[in-house]
Amino acid sequence: xxxxxxxxxxxLQARVEQEVGTxxxxxxxxxxxxxxxxxRLAEAPxxxxxxxxxxALTGLSQSAVSRLIVRLETAxxxxxxxxxxxxxxxxxxxxxxxxxxxxxxxxTYQTALSEALAEAAADPAFASVATGLGHGGPDG
Amino acid sequence: xxxxxxxxxxxLQARVEQEVGTxxxxxxxxxxxxxxxxxRLAEAPxxxxxxxxxxALTGLSQSAVSRLIVRLETAxxxxxxxxxxxxxxxxxxxxxxxxxxxxxxxxTYQTALSEALAEAAADPAFASVATGLGHGGPDG
DNA sequence: AAAGATTGATTGCTCAATCTTG
DNA sequence: CAAGATTGAGCAATCAATCTTT
Numbered sequence: 001x002x003x004x005x006x007x008x009x010x011x012l013q014a015r016v017e018q019e020v021g022t023x024x025x026x027x028x029x030x031x032x033x034x035x036x037x038x039x040r041l042a043e044a045p046x047x048x049x050x051x052x053x054x055x056a057l058t059g060l061s062q063s064a065v066s067r068l069i070v071r072l073e074t075a076x077x078x079x080x081x082x083x084x085x086x087x088x089x090x091x092x093x094x095x096x097x098x099x100x101x102x103x104x105x106x107x108t109y110q111t112a113l114s115e116a117l118a119e120a121a122a123d124p125a126f127a128s129v130a131t132g133l134g135h136g137g138p139d140g
Numbered sequence: 141x142x143x144x145x146x147x148x149x150x151x152l153q154a155r156v157e158q159e160v161g162t163x164x165x166x167x168x169x170x171x172x173x174x175x176x177x178x179x180r181l182a183e184a185p186x187x188x189x190x191x192x193x194x195x196a197l198t199g200l201s202q203s204a205v206s207r208l209i210v211r212l213e214t215a216x217x218x219x220x221x222x223x224x225x226x227x228x229x230x231x232x233x234x235x236x237x238x239x240x241x242x243x244x245x246x247x248t249y250q251t252a253l254s255e256a257l258a259e260a261a262a263d264p265a266f267a268s269v270a271t272g273l274g275h276g277g278p279d280g
Numbered sequence: 281a282a283a284g285a286t287t288g289a290t291t292g293c294t295c296a297a298t299c300t301t302g
Numbered sequence: 303c304a305a306g307a308t309t310g311a312g313c314a315a316t317c318a319a320t321c322t323t324t
Contacts, residue, residue, distance in 0.1 A: 001274040003250050014199035059154035088284045088323045110143050134141040206308055228301045228306045
């Protein structure tokens with residue numbers, strides 16, 4: 001991986017994330033980070049995650065997650081819960097409304113993502129990197 | 141490309157960009173976007189680009205580039221120039237100081253990028269995607 | 281003293297509106 | 303009226319500092 005290729009990936013990702021994020025915001029009123037957090041919470045055992053784990057799974061900082069969960073809480077899509085055994089810890093828990101919203105947004109996310117990637121692959125500037133991304137590591 | 145894989149790429153990129161950006165900021169006092177803009181300007185014919193072209197090459201919006209060039213101008217790394225034939229257009233032009241700064245930062249960028257990617261490849265959570273990114277499209 | 285989470289300050293981005301030129 | 307760039311407002315991210323619990 002050289003810097004040139006990395007820079008292409010970065011620009012490609014900016015474009016794709018932009019499109020998907022706009023679609024989520026317009027149709028479901030949530031941001032990309034909101035959606036991804038909801039998804040991680042929904043799939044977590046007990047529908048809950050510690051702030052740190054949510055940060056690791058979303059690629060955000062601790063403080064970003066702290067504010068993200070406040071947003072979700074305000075929207076009624078998640079709530080915070082204290083950790084019983086370690087009272088420094090805080091769980092983010094997805095609510096039924098949150099689960100519902102995530103289900104609604106799911107198809108939008110996947111469709112918008114596919115479309116954005118297809119557009120990128122059709123653009124000569126990204127054709128190579130867009131198709132290359134699809135291929136996995138040593139396993140194929 | 142499925143959504144799961146894309147999400148991994150997004151998290152991987154967040155981590156790598158974070159590390160590279162921190163290195164650039166600490167050692168050279170410029171942000172990732174600054175560095176990438178300087179690079180594009182430095183390699184452009186005449187060391188200049190129209191705002192729109194710079195936006196396309198960096199993956200930023202028009203307004204983001206407009207503010208970016210103000211930052212670079214304030215730092216003495218670039219300047220703006222009017223387009224003689226179409227007076228709506230504005231060129232960003234890299235200065236000698238800008239060229240010099242970019243040369244200084246170049247090794248930092250490439251080294252930090254390599255290290256961050258190597259770290260990611262060593263992390264079981266990213267091993268597959270990190271190595272997979274290295275492979276190009278149909279050409280290999 | 282260290283770990284987990286939150287808060288204050290700042291940065292850099294986007295959208296929408298505006299200004300200028302074609 | 304359209305195109306290119308800038309500006310105002312708002313949002314979401316970061317860092318550094320702080321507070322609580324271990």
